[in-house]
Amino acid sequence: MKHLISITVIVLFSSIIMTGCGENEKTTSKEVLPTPTLSKSQMEGEAWHMEELYWKYVQNIDTVAYKALWHDDFIGYPSFGNGVSNKSKIASWIPDLHKDPDLKFNYILHKKASNAIEDVIIVFYDADEIWTDKQEEIVKKETFKFTHTWKKIDGQWVILGGMAAKKD
Numbered sequence: 001m002k003h004l005i006s007i008t009v010i011v012l013f014s015s016i017i018m019t020g021c022g023e024n025e026k027t028t029s030k031e032v033l034p035t036p037t038l039s040k041s042q043m044e045g046e047a048w049h050m051e052e053l054y055w056k057y058v059q060n061i062d063t064v065a066y067k068a069l070w071h072d073d074f075i076g077y078p079s080f081g082n083g084v085s086n087k088s089k090i091a092s093w094i095p096d097l098h099k100d101p102d103l104k105f106n107y108i109l110h111k112k113a114s115n116a117i118e119d120v121i122i123v124f125y126d127a128d129e130i131w132t133d134k135q136e137e138i139v140k141k142e143t144f145k146f147t148h149t150w151k152k153i154d155g156q157w158v159i160l161g162g163m164a165a166k167k168d
Contacts, residue, residue, distance in 0.1 A: 044114040047121035047150040050157045054148075055107050055127065061098055063091040071151070071158040079144055079164040103131040103139055120160070121150045126167060143167040 038046070050069065057066040070087045078085050080093045097105045110126040124147050131140040148162040 040116040043116040043119075043121050044123075046152075046157060047114060047116075047123050047148075048111060050150060051109065051111075051123055051125065051146075051148065055109060058094055058097065059105060059107065061094055063094055066091050066094065069157075069159055071153070071160050074159060074161065076159075076162040077164070078162075079166055097129065100131070103133060104136075106130045106132065119151060123148050123150065 054066065054069055057063075057069070067087065067090065070090055072087060074087045074090065075084055076090070077083075078090065078093070081089075107130065108128040110128070112124040112126065114121060114123045125145075127144050127146060129142045129144065130138055133139050143166070144164050145167045146162065146164045149160045150157050151160050152158075
């Protein structure tokens with residue numbers, strides 16, 4: 001009987017200790033709230049909005065804001081140069097678009113497709129690059145095809161990789 005009472009006391013004591021530890025963990029642990037999930041079309045819409053910002057920055061020669069769109073570890077195949085580029089060289093083509101003070105640079109975007117795969121969005125589009133003179137006559141027009149892969153990291157959409165080429 002003494003043995004049974006000892007076991008009962010040990011079980012009760014252990015139960016009290018375990019309950020107390022569990023309560024302590026509940027009050028000190030961080031509550032995890034669910035992250036709101038966006039639909040595929042909402043994510044694709046956000047990525048397309050980022051492409052529109054990309055081109056506004058190009059038009060305004062805002063290379064600082066433009067470079068903020070790119071992930072630090074970005075590698076891509078731009079339309080300029082002979083090979084792949086990293087983030088450090090990605091804005092080098094922008095000043096050349098605006099080098100002639102007698103011409104105004106503008107653009108038109110033609111969205112072709114986008115695809116959200118989990119939290120990564122791939123966007124495909126064409127961009128007409130257009131230069132007009134003071135009479136607003138088109139002096140030069142080139143069309144390029146683009147693809148960018150976007151991912152939201154720490155609440156900010158960034159380009160992980162991409163490719164651009166002149167379209168014939």
